[in-house]
Amino acid sequence: MIQVENIHKSFGDNHVLKGISTEFEKGKTNLIIGQSGSGKTVFIKCLLGLFEPDEGNIYYDGNCYSELSIKERRNLRQEMGMVFQGSALFDSMTVEGNVMFPLDMFTNQSQSEKQDRVDFVLKRVNLVDAHKRFPAEISGGMQKRVAIARAIVMNPKYLFCDEPNSGLDPKTAMLIDNLIQEITQEYDITTVINTHDMNSVMEIGEKIIFLKNGLKEWEGTNKEIFKTDNEAVTNFVYSSELFKKVRQMYIEERN
Amino acid sequence: MKYLEAIGKYFIMIWEVFKKPTKWRIMKTLILKEIDELIFGAMGIIIFISFFIGGVVTIQTALNLTNPLLPKSLIGFAARQSVILEFAPTFTSIIMAGKVGSYITSSIGTMRVTEQIDALEVMGINSLNYLVFPKIIATMMYPFAVAISMFVGILGGWVAAVFGGFAPSGDFIQGLQMDFDSYHVTYAFIKSVVFAFVIATVPSYHGFYMTGGALEVGKASTTSFVWTSVVIIIANYVLTQLLLG
Ligand SMILES: Nc1ncnc2c1ncn2[C@@H]1O[C@H](COP(=O)(O)OP(=O)(O)OP(=O)(O)O)[C@@H](O)[C@H]1O
Ligand SMILES: [Mg+2]
Numbered sequence: 150m151i152q153v154e155n156i157h158k159s160f161g162d163n164h165v166l167k168g169i170s171t172e173f174e175k176g177k178t179n180l181i182i183g184q185s186g187s188g189k190t191v192f193i194k195c196l197l198g199l200f201e202p203d204e205g206n207i208y209y210d211g212n213c214y215s216e217l218s219i220k221e222r223r224n225l226r227q228e229m230g231m232v233f234q235g236s237a238l239f240d241s242m243t244v245e246g247n248v249m250f251p252l253d254m255f256t257n258q259s260q261s262e263k264q265d266r267v268d269f270v271l272k273r274v275n276l277v278d279a280h281k282r283f284p285a286e287i288s289g290g291m292q293k294r295v296a297i298a299r300a301i302v303m304n305p306k307y308l309f310c311d312e313p314n315s316g317l318d319p320k321t322a323m324l325i326d327n328l329i330q331e332i333t334q335e336y337d338i339t340t341v342i343n344t345h346d347m348n349s350v351m352e353i354g355e356k357i358i359f360l361k362n363g364l365k366e367w368e369g370t371n372k373e374i375f376k377t378d379n380e381a382v383t384n385f386v387y388s389s390e391l392f393k394k395v396r397q398m399y400i401e402e403r404n
Numbered sequence: 405m406k407y408l409e410a411i412g413k414y415f416i417m418i419w420e421v422f423k424k425p426t427k428w429r430i431m432k433t434l435i436l437k438e439i440d441e442l443i444f445g446a447m448g449i450i451i452f453i454s455f456f457i458g459g460v461v462t463i464q465t466a467l468n469l470t471n472p473l474l475p476k477s478l479i480g481f482a483a484r485q486s487v488i489l490e491f492a493p494t495f496t497s498i499i500m501a502g503k504v505g506s507y508i509t510s511s512i513g514t515m516r517v518t519e520q521i522d523a524l525e526v527m528g529i530n531s532l533n534y535l536v537f538p539k540i541i542a543t544m545m546y547p548f549a550v551a552i553s554m555f556v557g558i559l560g561g562w563v564a565a566v567f568g569g570f571a572p573s574g575d576f577i578q579g580l581q582m583d584f585d586s587y588h589v590t591y592a593f594i595k596s597v598v599f600a601f602v603i604a605t606v607p608s609y610h611g612f613y614m615t616g617g618a619l620e621v622g623k624a625s626t627t628s629f630v631w632t633s634v635v636i637i638i639a640n641y642v643l644t645q646l647l648l649g
Binding site: 194197199222223224226227229231233234235237238239240250251253254255 | 426427430514515518519520522523525526527528529
């Protein structure tokens with residue numbers, strides 16, 4: 150579980166996060182939504198410790214990040230997995246090399262143990278025939294899956310995904326979403342996902358936080374987001390005609 | 405002011421590079437890879453340029469030594485001095501700043517814009533150590549390249565002198581051995597170690613701290629080449645004053 154307490158973050162005069170508090174539970178897929186530029190990436194980078202918040206605290210299973218020693222922070226980092234917006238695979242390494250990299254860095258396992266683990270996670274993300282290929286030689290959806298495999302290879306307690314399905318076709322996007330949700334439940338991970346994608350919101354939004362103007366405008370589940378009267382949320386979620394119609398039908402049905 | 409800040413940031417970067425080292429088992433392969441890329445990869449162009457520069461210097465010296473009272477061995481002497489003191493260490497360093505430096509900036513810069521550096525940091529890896537340290541160690545092999553450059557440069561001079569009909573081989577070689585001061589070679593090696601450090605770190609700095617996208621990677625490479633050359637030229641002046649003055 151991750152608890153966030155009143156975090157602020159500015160870049161010069163640009164006050165991006167203006168005091169956000171919330172909680173992300175274990176074994177659940179927690180979604181952060183909001184317009185482009187609303188600070189989703191900055192928020193997730195604060196959770197990762199890549200940015201230090203100007204104010205406020207973050208607790209990882211009760212441990213306050215700012216009170217941890219450098220060594221403890223390093224250990225905490227090793228319990229985190231991250232899927233970046235652009236996958237961020239190391240392009241000098243093969244798919245297999247990418248996934249094995251954290252194992253090489255942080256474990257003393259033998260080559261065959263590492264190989265077994267890599268084969269296992271690649272199979273888990275449904276990639277069985279791309280081991281020796283380089284990131285440039287596989288499709289965007291495959292890259293995302295490799296990035297997920299790399300993020301979970303160390304059995305993380307916390308998994309962060311920055312727009313894991315942006316730029317993918319709806320079907321592949323759905324597969325990725327479901328994969329992340331399954332993994333989250335299977336290994337009881339605290340998962341936080343940034344997304345623009347309304348399909349994801351409906352499919353896997355077990356908890357949703359809506360950011361607007363640097364503040365948490367709304368929070369709830371995917372069931373609740375369907376019914377909410379918060380105008381900012383409905384405008385954002387139902388910005389497409391299709392979703393407006395769906396909502397209309399839903400409301401009519403209810404009456 | 406902006407420059408002062410950049411210089412400060414550069415030295416902080418150097419400090420970070422040596423903190424929290426990566427596992428030796430992994431570092432070892434990284435270093436070998438960089439030696440292959442940065443030193444062996446550049447040998448071809450170094451040899452090519454050294455040979456012809458040595459030849460040109462010799463021809464020009466020969467053409468300027470028209471007084472019949474001056475011995476032909478002076479041609480060999482002049483070729484040796486200019487190749488060892490200046491052409492091998494400094495000239496090849498500028499070439500390296502172009503070839504190796506832009507490679508370093510663009511490879512690190514690409515990792516920056518595609519968030520690969522963030523990915524390293526998230527894993528709890530000191531990305532500066534992981535990326536820059538092996539390059540610094542690899543470029544410390546650079547004096548070997550300079551030694552080869554010296555040899556090939558002088559060889560080029562000999563070929564030009566003998567086959568161009570400017571001096572007989574015996575005279576040229578006698579000139580090569582005239583008043584030889586081994587300290588000049590030491591001086592050249594000291595210079596090349598300093599230049600190597602500059603070639604490894606200044607382009608790394610430009611790549612590591614760049615922002616933007618693919619277009620900016622190209623711009624950063626150009627800026628990095630300009631700054632690496634400027635620093636080399638200034639360091640060359642200072643070192644010459646300190647070591648020979
Ligand atoms: N490293 C940085 N330095 C300065 N400003 C930054 C930095 N990173 C983000 N910002 C600013 O923070 C604001 C929020 O950016 P952020 O990337 O978090 O948006 P986002 O919600 O992730 O958008 P998108 O959905 O397009 O990815 C923007 O105004 C951006 O300019
Ligand atoms: Mg973003």
